Amino acid sequence: MALDPPGDIGTAIGRPSSILLAQQAYVVASRNETTAAAKSRCDRTVEVTFWIADPPAVSFYSFHCSKPPISDSKDADLEVEPHVLAAEGRFVLLRTRFASGDGEYEYFLYKGDVKSPSLECIPLPEDCMLDGVNEFGILPRGDTFLLVGFYDGLMPLDYDLRIYSSEDKTWRTEKLLNPCPDVGIIIPEKVITLGEGVLGMVDFRRGMLVINLLQKSPVARYIPLPEPLPENTQKLQIYSPSASPRRFRDLACSDGVIKFIEMEHRVIVKETREIAPEKPKNPIQNGVLHDSELIWRQTQKVVESKTKMEYLMNGWWATTWTREMESDFWLPGCSIDVDDILVEDSFSKLLSGQSDDANLLFKNLNSAWPILSTDGDDILYLKSLPEFRGSNGWVVAVDLAKKTLKAEERADEAHSLGRYIPSQQIFHPCTLSKHLNITPVDPVHTINLFDTWCKILAN
Structure with a gap:
């Protein structure tokens, strides 16, 4: 309907x-x-x-x-x-x-x-080879545009650019050599515009390729990203060598300045006591075996001995880095700790009404997936959820310079709805x-x- x-x-x-x-x-x-x-x-x-x-x-x-x-x-x-x-x-x-x-x-x-x-x-290209392209960039050219897909080449040290022009409605393929093969293959997780005709293919683990599409034969330049913060380095090593750091990293460009941010979460791990399984009994000791007792025992689940681990969010801190497009170094920017962010009373009251924990604080939310504003300001957007894999939460804006927080304004009668934020x-x-x-x-x-x-x- x-x-x-x-x-x-x-x-x-x-x-x-x-x-x-x-x-x-x-x-x-x-x-x-x-x-x-x-x-x-x-x-x-x-x-x-x-x-x-x-x-x-x-x-x-x-x-x-x-x-x-x-x-x-x-x-x-x-x-x-x-x-x-x-x-x-x-x-x-x-x-x-x-x-x-x-x-x-x-x-x-x-x-x-x-x-x-x-x-x-x-339209699809004649060979239909777009299935391997999951990240695209768009280069506006007035009312027309170029659509650019990044595709791994047949050779281990190069790439294919799949480029569509809205002017002639056709696709073409451009070969692109890997400018830093020692680093490995860049697998883009985000594509950003760095200037007129220039795209940045961002791999949040390995770095970024800068490609000028206005050149007759495009050449890529490699920009490494700052090393992960200590706790994040350990997490990436423990979980998977291919795990993406996008959950705690972002990169954006505004007015020719590239800005990078990384969050590091503080987690408290609580270990509960082991549940001791019931020791099996010799049925001969019970004497008479009633059917009702036998049936009851068959319906009881076996209690396994195990240790339960509980992970509680205990805040985070973030740091930024900036660089000019043509430079070869990153400059340290600001650092901010969630404990220093001024949270409005209205949002704090809203949190206490959305959880069984009446003392729930912003620092205890699962705030991740940072998004840097592209307006040239110091605004950071975060998804903040009461539960790690929950869906009801908020997108909040943190002013990194003023250390203040803004959540979406909502009518009082709608507070109980929460938000659907996968x-x-x-x-x-x-x-x-x-x-x-x-x-x-x-x-x-x-x-x-x-x-x-x-x-x-x-x-």
């Missing part, structure tokens, strides 16, 4: 200069001034609509597909849920797959425009809001949208 948009659009004046865009889609037929449509390769009519909120609130997009004529019924043809692959300026790249399609992914490029937003179905959900900071003709969604309606989205995913 189709769901309506979250009511009144709100009364906020102006649009935020940047937003945090949710990666996962809200699959429903909902429309506003941002709605744009396109035909898929399998003859589906696809609609994409954006719902903008002022950070630290998260902005959403809705996705709907149907056969002509367009209907408002929920489409069951989606084999892979739509998700954002990249966002830059007025452009957002989405990927999905239809059960009735040809088995290949479908890519859609949304272009924001205050008068006439548009949606374009991106622990692995990725948010894409972008400036799409500058190119849309829409007023930011009022906080109360944003909550309703989150709550509805949560129910949809649960079903």
Whole structure:
């Protein structure tokens, strides 16, 4: 059944200069001034609509597909849920797959425009080799764009760039030599724009490749990242050599300055007593064996002897580093400890009402997945959850310079709703809001949208 948009659009004046865009889609037929449509390769009519909120609130997009004529019924043809692959300026790249399609992914490029937003179905390259590309970069060129996918080459010391031009609607492949083979292969986990025609392919463990796509034959430059903090180094060694540090690292660029941040969490480990199993008894000692007792014993679970480990969050601290694009060194920035952050009383009271622990503090939340603002300020966004693998929590904004915290403003009657924030959900900071003709969604309606989205995913 189709769901309506979250009511009144709100009364906020102006649009935020940047937003945090949710990666996962809200699959429903909902429309506003941002709605744009396109035909898929399998003859589906696809609609994409954006719902903008002022950070630290998260902005959403809705996705709907149907056969002509367009209907408002929920489409069951989606084999892979739509998700954002990249966002830059007025452009957002989405990927999905239809059960009735040809088995290949479908890519859609949304272009924001205050008068006439548009949606374009991106054709596949002739060899269809995009399955190995999970990270894309978008290079805006006025109203046109280049779409760049990073693909491991056939040789161990090189890469392939899969480049799509919106001007001639064609793909091409550029070979790229590995500038630092001793480090190994860079596996991008994030792609950022570093300047006009320049992309940064970020591997949060091994470093970043800087690629100028305006060069006739692109050449990559390697930038290593600062070494992990001591506790993080041990965690990466214990968990897995291939584990990603993205949970506690981020990198962004603003006005030609690259900023890097790393968090280190303090965890208290509590060990409970061993549960001693019941010593088996010789049944001959019981004398008469009643059926009821025998049946009761068969239904009892065997108590195993084990030690239970409990992990409690005890705060975190973070440090930043900066560097100019052409420099060969990192400069230390600021350091901040969660104990030094000023938390508003209203948020502290909200925390105590969302947990069995009446004394729950911000420092005890599982705050991770840092996102640096791209507005040139010192704002850090964090996902903060009461439980490590929970889903009800908040996205908060920490001012690293002022050491203050801002959480999304919400009406008192809505406090009990919590927020649906999947622990692995990725948010894409972008400036799409500058190119849309829409007023930011009022906080109360944003909550309703989150709550509805949560129910949809649960079903």
